[in-house]
Amino acid sequence: MQSIYDIKNHLKTVNSTVELTRAMYLISASRIRKAMRLYESTDTYFRHARRAIKHILVNMPSISHKYLQVEHDQNKATAYIVIASNKGMAGGYNHDICTAALEHMKKCKGAITLFTVGSMAASFFRREGYEIEYEYTSVMNDPTISAARRMMEGINERIEHNSIDQVYVAYTHMDSSVVQTPRVERLLPLLLSDFEDVQFRDEFVEAHVMYEPDPVTVINALVPQYLMGMLYGMLVQAYASEHSVRMRAMDEATRNAEEMIGELELKYNGARQAAITQEITEIVSGAGAVDGAVR
Missing domain, CATH: 3.40.1380.10 (ATP synthase, F1 complex, gamma subunit)
Known part of the structure; x- marks a missing residue:
């Protein structure tokens, strides 16, 4: 699975391609x-x-x-x-x-x-x-x-x-x-x-x-x-x-790139949500471990 950093770089590259086309x-x-x-x-x-x-x-x-x-x-x-x-x-x-x-x-x-x-x-x-x-x-x-x-x-x-x-x-x-x-x-x-x-x-x-x-x-x-x-x-x-x-080739390339941007944004948002969920899980787990140790 791509990391958030990789997806973000991919998005940047595709956005530059759209501007060019x-x-x-x-x-x-x-x-x-x-x-x-x-x-x-x-x-x-x-x-x-x-x-x-x-x-x-x-x-x-x-x-x-x-x-x-x-x-x-x-x-x-x-x-x-x-x-x-x-x-x-x-x-x-x-x-x-x-x-x-x-x-x-x-x-x-x-x-x-x-x-x-x-x-x-x-x-x-x-x-x-x-x-x-x-x-x-x-x-x-x-x-x-x-x-x-x-x-x-x-x-x-x-x-x-x-x-x-x-x-x-x-x-x-x-x-x-x-x-x-x-x-x-x-x-x-x-x-x-x-x-x-x-x-x-x-x-x-x-x-x-x-x-x-x-x-x-x-x-x-x-x-x-x-x-x-x-x-x-x-x-x-x-x-x-x-x-x-x-013109037709660039129009088609632009539409394909825009579709790719949509897919990458979904992946990026999903990866961010997964990372946030992971962080919350780790915090909750850490808090539970600390609470158990105190008792």
Whole structure:
């Protein structure tokens, strides 16, 4: 049986844990709200960029460009960007997205260039024996447009040198506050089918649009901006998903700790009562012995 001293120390430790898990819950909630506000502030611009790209693809189906392709090929050189986190204590968040990426990569027959975002992704793929081209460890501390731009500049440089033909991103999509889904989505090449959700007026589709100085130059300027926006959105989705999962994990940990505190308090009170009873018994026994000796 635990002593009163041991139970008291255990209670102190569990109370400290509750304070920590509550603080982590509140921090995650705050970071989710901040990330989604930033994402929404840029969403309008990138939706217009999607419309412009679809208009080019619809009206110029024969255009040839490094960003565009009729169909993708599993035998081509493929880059994977795997987005995880820098911390644990988020349930199966990191394991689920890394496993989904790994399964997709195993189906790729061509050369693979791997980029990891978050130290957990880097650790996972090193254990699996993969060579990592570049690690982005600080990005998931605070995803920003500038971080997405730097990442896409590295990808574009490799596309220019023909070392990459297609790009996939593995990230966790935040369907709702309680549902997060690991996804592996193609970022490049762009296909017309990628824009099925984009709607515009019939007269805009039928209108004759001139691209100055020419469509290829417009694509060269527009597509990198669009890709940067897509990647930024994926980073924010992953960031929000991470903190949503962590919020649930911390909430559950807090409730479990509070239940443990209740049980420990019962044990503590019982141990105190037993100690008091023991002391009273010893006093009464001692008094009885003294009284008998006096007589």
